Amino acid sequence: MGKKQNTKTKKDAQDTQDEPEEFVVEKVLDQLAWDTCPLLADNTWEPEENLDCPELISAFLEAQKNVKEKPAPVKRKASTDEPETESKKKDVAEKPRGFARNLEPERIIGATDSSGELMFLMKWKDSDEADLVPAREANTRCPQVVISFYEERLTWHSCPEDEAQ
Amino acid sequence: MPTKNVIDERLSKFKNKGKDPAKLREKRISVSVELRKAHKNENFLKRRNITLSSLPDEEALSPDYCSTEMVTPLSMEEIIKDVTSESRESQTRGCQAARKLLSQECNPPLKEIINAGLLSRFVSFLSMDDEPALQFEAAWALTNIASGTSWHTQQVVEHGAVTAFISLLASPMLHISEQAVWALGNIAGDGSAYRDVLIECNVIPALLARICPDTPVGYLRNLTWTLSNLCRNKNPFPPSSAVLQMLPSLIQLLHHCDKDILSDACWAISYLSDGDNERIDVVVKTGIVPRLVELMSHKELSVMVTPALRSIGNIVSGSDLQTQTAIDAGILNVLPRLMRHQKASVQKEAAWALSNIAAGPCNQIQQLITCGLLPPLVEQLKNGDFKTQREAVWAVTNFTSGGTVEQVVHLVQVGALEAIISLLQVKDVKVILVILDAINNIFMAAEKLGETEKLTLLVEELGGLDRIEMLQNHDNDAVYRAAHTLIEKYFSDADIEEVKVDTTVDAFAFQSPDVKRTFEF
Numbered sequence: 001m002g003k004k005q006n007t008k009t010k011k012d013a014q015d016t017q018d019e020p021e022e023f024v025v026e027k028v029l030d031q032l033a034w035d036t037c038p039l040l041a042d043n044t045w046e047p048e049e050n051l052d053c054p055e056l057i058s059a060f061l062e063a064q065k066n067v068k069e070k071p072a073p074v075k076r077k078a079s080t081d082e083p084e085t086e087s088k089k090k091d092v093a094e095k096p097r098g099f100a101r102n103l104e105p106e107r108i109i110g111a112t113d114s115s116g117e118l119m120f121l122m123k124w125k126d127s128d129e130a131d132l133v134p135a136r137e138a139n140t141r142c143p144q145v146v147i148s149f150y151e152e153r154l155t156w157h158s159c160p161e162d163e164a165q
Numbered sequence: 166m167p168t169k170n171v172i173d174e175r176l177s178k179f180k181n182k183g184k185d186p187a188k189l190r191e192k193r194i195s196v197s198v199e200l201r202k203a204h205k206n207e208n209f210l211k212r213r214n215i216t217l218s219s220l221p222d223e224e225a226l227s228p229d230y231c232s233t234e235m236v237t238p239l240s241m242e243e244i245i246k247d248v249t250s251e252s253r254e255s256q257t258r259g260c261q262a263a264r265k266l267l268s269q270e271c272n273p274p275l276k277e278i279i280n281a282g283l284l285s286r287f288v289s290f291l292s293m294d295d296e297p298a299l300q301f302e303a304a305w306a307l308t309n310i311a312s313g314t315s316w317h318t319q320q321v322v323e324h325g326a327v328t329a330f331i332s333l334l335a336s337p338m339l340h341i342s343e344q345a346v347w348a349l350g351n352i353a354g355d356g357s358a359y360r361d362v363l364i365e366c367n368v369i370p371a372l373l374a375r376i377c378p379d380t381p382v383g384y385l386r387n388l389t390w391t392l393s394n395l396c397r398n399k400n401p402f403p404p405s406s407a408v409l410q411m412l413p414s415l416i417q418l419l420h421h422c423d424k425d426i427l428s429d430a431c432w433a434i435s436y437l438s439d440g441d442n443e444r445i446d447v448v449v450k451t452g453i454v455p456r457l458v459e460l461m462s463h464k465e466l467s468v469m470v471t472p473a474l475r476s477i478g479n480i481v482s483g484s485d486l487q488t489q490t491a492i493d494a495g496i497l498n499v500l501p502r503l504m505r506h507q508k509a510s511v512q513k514e515a516a517w518a519l520s521n522i523a524a525g526p527c528n529q530i531q532q533l534i535t536c537g538l539l540p541p542l543v544e545q546l547k548n549g550d551f552k553t554q555r556e557a558v559w560a561v562t563n564f565t566s567g568g569t570v571e572q573v574v575h576l577v578q579v580g581a582l583e584a585i586i587s588l589l590q591v592k593d594v595k596v597i598l599v600i601l602d603a604i605n606n607i608f609m610a611a612e613k614l615g616e617t618e619k620l621t622l623l624v625e626e627l628g629g630l631d632r633i634e635m636l637q638n639h640d641n642d643a644v645y646r647a648a649h650t651l652i653e654k655y656f657s658d659a660d661i662e663e664v665k666v667d668t669t670v671d672a673f674a675f676q677s678p679d680v681k682r683t684f685e686f
Contacts, residue, residue, distance in 0.1 A: 073524040073563040075482045076517070078439050078475065085432050085472075087354035087394060090312040091305055091347055092268045100270065110196035121199055126467065130199050 098122070098133040105142040108149035111135070120149070238262065241274070245281050253296055260290065260302035267309040275313045284310070284324040291329035297338050304333065304344040311351035318355040327352065327366055334371040342375065343384045350391030357398040364395065364407045373414050386425045389418050393433035402440055408447060412437075416451050419460075424468055431460060431472035438479035445483040454480065455494040462499045470511055474503060478518040485525050492522070492529060497536035504541035509550045516545055516556035523563040530568045539579045546584035554588060555596055561585055562599045565606035573610040582607060582627065589632040594641045601636075601647040604629070608655055621655050630656055 096102075103124035110121035118135040122145075138146050239247070239262040247259025263283065267273045278284075290296070290303035307330075311321040326348070333345035349368060353360045372388060380388075392411055396403060411433075418430040434457065438448045454477075461473040477496055481488045496518075503515040519538060522529055533539065545557040561581050565573050576582070585600045604624070611620040624630055633656070636648035 073566045075521045075524045076559065077482050078479055078517075084435075085390075085393070085429065087397065088312045088318070088351045089347070089390075090268070090273070091308045091344070092270070096270070109192075110200055112200055121196065121203065131203055 097131050099137055099141060101127075101131075103127055105138070105145045108138070108145055111149070120146070238265070241277060241281065245283065248283050248286050253299065256286075256290065257296070257299045257302060260287070260299060260306060263287075264302050264306040264309070267306050273309060275310050275317050278306075278310065279317070279320050284320055284326075288324045288326050288329055291326065291333060294336070297341060300333070300336075301338070301341050301344060304330070304341060304348060308344060308348040308351060311348055311355075315355055318352055318359065321348075322352060322359060322362070327363065331363075331366055331368050331371055334368075334375060339381070339384060343387055346372065346375070346384070346387045346391050350387065350394050353391060353394040354397065357401055357403075360395055360398060360403060361401075364404065369395065369407055369410045373410070376414055376417070382423050382426070385418070385421070386423065386429070389415075389426045389429040389433070392418075393429045393436065396433040396436040398436075399440070402444065405444075405447065408437060408444075412447070412451055416453055419453060419456055427460065428468045428472060431457070431469060431476060435472045435475040435479060438476050440479075442483045442487065445480055445487050448476075449480060449483075449487050449490055454490045458491070458494040458496050458499060461496075461503070470503065470506070471514070474511065474514050474518065478514055478521070481518050481521045485529070488522060488525050488529060492532055497522075497532060497538060501537055501541045504538075504545055509553060512545060512549055513553040513556055516542070516549070516553050516560060520556055520560035520563055523560045524567060527567060527569050527572060530564060530572055533564070534572065534575060539576065539581070543580045543584050546581065546588065551591070551593075554591075555593065558585060558588060558596055558599050558603070562603040562606065565603045565610070570610045570613050573607055574614075577607060577623075582623070582629075586624070586627045586629040586632060589629070589636065594639075594644055597636065597639075597641075597644050598647060601633070601644070601651060604633075605647075605651060608651075617655060625656075 101124065103126065106123045106125045108120045109123050109130060112119050112121070112132070119132040120135055120138050121130050122133050122138070123130045135146070239259065244259045244262050244266075247255040248263065250256060250259070263278055267275065267278065284307070287303040287307050290299045291307070293300055307321055307326055311318045311326075330345045330348050330352075334342055334349075336342045336345070349363060349372075353363050353368075372392065375388060376385070392415060395407065395411065396415075415430050415433050415437075418426055419434070421427060421430070434448060434453065438445050457473050457476050457480075460469045461477065463469050477491055481491050481496070500515055500519060503511055504519070506512050506515070519533070519542065523533060542557055542560055545553050546561070549557060561576070564576055564581075568576070582604075585603055589597060589600055591597065608617060608620060611617045621630075624633075633648050633651055636644055637652065639645050639648065
């Protein structure tokens, strides 16, 4: 029962669609002038003779052609002016530590003097591994980073406490 | 955690400016964790010294973080005496002392050790399977000598170390085998000659045999690096039989999760894909391209970008088919971001890759447009550093050469013409020529549309006419000629009538808003 009703409504819809179909064709033709209509490449579209705008079509076809009718530009291979990765490596069990790693200091995240001299725990840019550097080195190499560390920890209070520990 | 209440109590006595006690505590805990970690790492690295040497070792026992000095090191004379003695104990002591000297950061005495004639001794120690401590120290010492200049490496090789090291790869002692991997990596890295010597000595099967599921990560890192050196260098490239042997393992390693392994494996691929299209084919056929694109955009592994991008760049410098595999793998979705990367070198390589894709057929060029590669290209032309701009200019010229008229029109619409005109004032002659070529191609497109007059006006508006006129006085012959030709063809009054032959222009519907917009900004 539902089916019957459905087919009926479908038929109705189709009937009303017969008129718009023609209208749509004209509209698409107009479109041809402004956009590059991809439908023209389709075999299902009408043959050229049935459309009365040969200039449009030839202009359209011209636009589809390559600019140059000559061999395609040659691809360019790599130029190796970029330093790649190291070709030889020295084995030092003690890996370069601290400033010898040649990384940029990001910020100091801690301090300790358990080794007898004041050391900062340095977080480097682009690395997850923080390590210890002597404060005297840090003071000359990255004084602003050191200052930030101290400023962050400035406290005003009555009891003398060591904030860093 | 148990100390929470105690800390809170103390903190409450303080007057802190806008500091949250909970945050402070967190900071403190993380700092002490970091300090403990750093301490642990320092000690871990020193373990080698403890286990292998039966002699008191100052470094291993000291809690001092920054000292790498030894207490009473052996003098060179003492080292020579020990190494050349007949006592295993002395030899080991001397060898270790030599190794430590050779491992120091500043100016290790490579030449001294060589000139003292110790190399043949070290090499002979390599075969003493019953003396692992001695083997290890000798292997380490030789590794560091081989890490020097070509001359240093040559000394190591000429004393017969190669076969000894290759045999050591099979050692049941993992740390010794690993040391051999490292030494061989240094020898291979010297250049194509030694690389091929190693390959001839069957180093590859011996290396690959060490890859198994329980191989520790540290070992695999060294191994991957050594493999990459066996893929490295040109003139000649490594033999294709060797490449084919290594590739399956490299592909495997490219699916590992350790970033150092991934990075070196990627570098290996970048070396293998550098060259003619047959070499590229070998790489592409492994099906690795999607993984490379994935690694290019891996956010956590910024170390991956360069070798992955280089590999892809090499692949798209190949045939249209090879380029298509990269496009199919989604490279065009990743490139725009890399073209805006903070590192200039990445931007440059991305532009280079783009320029090669733009050297392809117009359907690939169309994909450049649809995937939004043009806006970042124009940005690079305007704001990139010079090396990047140079590559971007190539992209424009290739685009204008292989693209359809429509595509070229679009390129102009997004501002590329304006951008390359600004670059006409650079000093680099090649770049100027490439730009003039692009402008010529754009005029050829305009000719097909009958819009050359409009383009002439546009170029003039953008300051191009002035620049091209000035280039007629350039020192370089080719530049002067190219500029002159352009002026004569399109900017000379005498030609206006010829252009007007195309007056059917008015009948063409291409004088549509769309195309009018072509040469209007």
